[in-house]
Amino acid sequence: MGKVALVFPGQGSQYTNMTKDLYYKSDEAKEIIDKANSLLDFDLINMMHNEENNKLLSKTENTQPALLAHSMSIIKILEKKIDFKYDTCLGLSLGEYTALTVAGAIKFEEAVSLVRKRGLIMSREVQDIEGAMCAVIGVDKSIVEKCILKLKSNLVEIANYNSPNQIVISGEKKAVINLAEILKNNGAKRTIMLDVSGPFHSSLLKGAGKKLKNELEKVDIKYTKVPVISNVDAKEYKNICEIREKLEKQIYSSVLWEDSIINLLDNGFDRFIEIGPGKTLRGFIKKIASKKKVDVEIINIDTYDDVNSFIKSFGGNYGK
Numbered sequence: 089m090g091k092v093a094l095v096f097p098g099q100g101s102q103y104t105n106m107t108k109d110l111y112y113k114s115d116e117a118k119e120i121i122d123k124a125n126s127l128l129d130f131d132l133i134n135m136m137h138n139e140e141n142n143k144l145l146s147k148t149e150n151t152q153p154a155l156l157a158h159s160m161s162i163i164k165i166l167e168k169k170i171d172f173k174y175d176t177c178l179g180l181s182l183g184e185y186t187a188l189t190v191a192g193a194i195k196f197e198e199a200v201s202l203v204r205k206r207g208l209i210m211s212r213e214v215q216d217i218e219g220a221m222c223a224v225i226g227v228d229k230s231i232v233e234k235c236i237l238k239l240k241s242n243l244v245e246i247a248n249y250n251s252p253n254q255i256v257i258s259g260e261k262k263a264v265i266n267l268a269e270i271l272k273n274n275g276a277k278r279t280i281m282l283d284v285s286g287p288f289h290s291s292l293l294k295g296a297g298k299k300l301k302n303e304l305e306k307v308d309i310k311y312t313k314v315p316v317i318s319n320v321d322a323k324e325y326k327n328i329c330e331i332r333e334k335l336e337k338q339i340y341s342s343v344l345w346e347d348s349i350i351n352l353l354d355n356g357f358d359r360f361i362e363i364g365p366g367k368t369l370r371g372f373i374k375k376i377a378s379k380k381k382v383d384v385e386i387i388n389i390d391t392y393d394d395v396n397s398f399i400k401s402f403g404g405n406y407g408k
Contacts, residue, residue, distance in 0.1 A: 090358035095373070096159050096179030096186040099151050100282065101366035104139045107158050109392040111137070116168055117161035117392075120196070124157040127200045132157065148285050149207030152182050156203050159186045159364035160196055165395050170402045174361070176324075176352065178317035180369060181248075181289065181343055182206075184335070191312035193331060198307050205303050210339065211285060213296035219287030220261040221247060222268050226277030229255055235270050239263070247289035248343040251372040252379045256282070258290040293340035301336045322347035349376045353384070361387045361398075 110117035111133070125132045135141045136154050144150055166172040177187035182203065189199040224232060232246060232255045244259030244267050257264055264287075268279040287293070309331050315324045318334045322344040325331050349372070362369045370386045377384045389398050 091175040091352075091356050092173070092359045092361065093352055093357050094174045094177045094187070094190060095360055095362050095369045096177070096183030096190075097155065097362065097364045097366055097368055098179065098181035098183045099148060099155070099284065099288075101364065101368050102145055102151050102154055103365055104136075104142050104145070106136050106154065106365050107161060108137045110158075110161050110165075110395070113392045114161070114165055114395070116164045120161040120164050121157050123197070124153060124160075124200045127197060128153055128204055146283060146285070147207075147211065148288075149204060149211050152185075152203040152207040153200050155182055155364060156186050156189065156199060159183070160189060162363050162389050162395055163190055166389075166398070169399050174314065175357070176315045176317060177312075178319075178348055178352075180250075180345055181319065181338070183364070183369075184316075184319050184338065186364070187316050188312065188331065191314050191316045193309055193312045193316065193325075193328075194307060202303060202307055206300055206339070209296045209299045209303070210288060210293065213293055213299070214286035217287065217292060218261045219259065219290075219292060220264040221256055221258045221282040221284050221287060222264050223250075223280040223282060224255045224257060224268065224271050224276050224278075225280070226253060227255070227271055227275050228252075231274050232257070232271060235267060235274060239267060239270070245290045246342050247287075249346045250343075251346055251375040253375050254372070256289075258287045259292065260287065289339070289341060289343055291340055297336045297339045300339055301332070304332045304335055317348045317351070319343040319345070319348070322351055345372060346376055349373055350380065353377060353380055353382050358383065359385045359387070361389060363389050365390055 111121050135145050177191045179187040185203050188194050244263035247258035248256035257267055309328050311328055320334045320337050320341050360373050367388050370388055373386055
């Protein structure tokens with residue numbers, strides 16, 4: 089019997105009407121989403137469920153609590169309805185906060201306020217910078233790293249090592265566009281400018297890291313009930329101090345997603361359950377496992393129907 093990892097998505101996976109079916113069909117989901125809404129200084133429910141608010145939902149300070157609430161509403165249903173067990177948690181960027189919340193390191197109420205503050209800190213830090221992020225498809229990470237060294241510029245860096253097929257670069261917009269063109273000439277199949285509000289996971293966010301550190305000091309962080317993997321070094325958190333230190337670094341450091349999944353595969357993990365909006369992580373994990381020639385099962389739980397299907401696989405029948 090293999091091991092199970094819960095994985096949680098980050099920014100970019102949000103969509104209009106996210107959580108709407110969960111909210112109106114599940115008392116557990118409604119309770120969690122209502123609680124998140126009551127803790128925020130804006131109407132989260134209206135923002136998620138109203139198509140007119142799509143642009144507002146894409147702002148990092150709003151996206152972050154929305155993603156947390158979405159994933160946690162699903163977790164609460166599963167915890168109540170089945171004997172839901174797993175061996176580790178990890179998340180992509182913002183998803184790491186969800187992973188820590190699920191693992192018991194941060195209370196949900198504190199996590200909602202924390203990710204809202206994190207989003208505001210990130211947004212304000214880059215408001216005077218014309219930044220950008222770009223996904224680079226189909227080129228080896230070593231080529232990206234070499235091209236950055238040749239540029240001799242600290243204005244563009246690698247933000248995410250997502251999979252063998254995808255690297256994300258981040259920095260000042262002109263430098264990002266320039267590097268994207270260079271990478272196209274060095275074998276990249278595609279480059280896609282991302283719809284984000286800043287150059288996240290780059291050294292341009294170091295000031296934000298210092299401000300976030302102050303907020304992290306106010307949070308009652310406990311050690312995790314199950315191991316959680318850090319984006320910063322692809323390793324398991326060892327203690328509470330590490331959680332604060334690495335979350336501060338995470339905001340301006342590269343996300344080592346590919347290394348994180350490789351480490352899990354090497355340690356017998358063969359079942360990954362993506363909980364939250366979209367199927368982005370599924371694609372990354374599939375490509376990483378394929379390169380290693382390892383068979384894995386990847387399950388997505390996003391909608392109410394997804395939750396019900398998963399529960400049925402345990403012999404349960406929720407909501408019918």
